[in-house]
Each structure stands twice: as C-alpha cells, then as structure tokens.
Amino acid sequence: MQKLLLPSVLATGLLVSGCATTTGWTPTVDTYNDRNAYRLNQDMQECQQLASQSASTVKDTAIGAGVGGLIGAAGGAAIGAVTGSPGKGAAIGAAAGGIGGAAQQGIHSNDSYKNAYRNCLRQRGHNVIN
Numbered sequence: 001m002q003k004l005l006l007p008s009v010l011a012t013g014l015l016v017s018g019c020a021t022t023t024g025w026t027p028t029v030d031t032y033n034d035r036n037a038y039r040l041n042q043d044m045q046e047c048q049q050l051a052s053q054s055a056s057t058v059k060d061t062a063i064g065a066g067v068g069g070l071i072g073a074a075g076g077a078a079i080g081a082v083t084g085s086p087g088k089g090a091a092i093g094a095a096a097g098g099i100g101g102a103a104q105q106g107i108h109s110n111d112s113y114k115n116a117y118r119n120c121l122r123q124r125g126h127n128v129i130n
Helices: 002-021 037-054 057-083 086-123
Strands: none
Touching: 037 086
C-alpha cells in the first residue's frame, strides 16, 4: 500500500495543478482612455505567456504534495502508534497531507499566475480591473 502512496499523491497533485492552469482566466481590462488599447490583444498574449513561465504550477504542486505527504505521514504514524498501527496511520496521514499540500500549493501558484498576468498588463500601460 505504501509503495503506491507517493505516486497517487503526486498524480492527485498534478490533477489539481492542471485545474489551476486551465481555468481560462483572463484579467478584465478597461480600454477607456487607454492610449495602448490597440495593443491589448498582443499584450494579453505576451503577458499570458510570461505569467505561465513565472508561475511553475506543476513543479510547485508536486513539491507541495511531497512536503504535505511527509508531514502527514509523520503525524499519521504518531497517531497510528498510539492506536497500535503506525504503518496504516502513516499511509492515511501521507495521503491526506499530500493531497492537502498539493491543493494549497496549486492555489498559491494560480494566484501567482494571476498576479504576474495583471502586473505585466499594468506595466504595459493598461488599466486592469481585476
């Protein structure tokens, strides 16, 4: 059971990270009085590319899954030792911690992506609403 645990946690983490990067989110830009409005489509494409490069969601999520899994395994083993089954406790703790860590890191990476996208557009002179 424990041999399959780490690959399952990482697979779940990658699925979570996939959701974070494929939301289709784009910032809302107000083009009223925007002297660069004619460049908006090109700037959005370029900023989206730059934001994707700056927010390494898959890597961060895998790290979050690994760290969460290790912390969860330690806590689960401690609880399992009290109940007489440290191995089972560690497995359950690792799964729960890994999924939680992956989800948290995926959300953080998604926020980083959005912030990078917004900042890029603002630096190019656009009025970004969200």
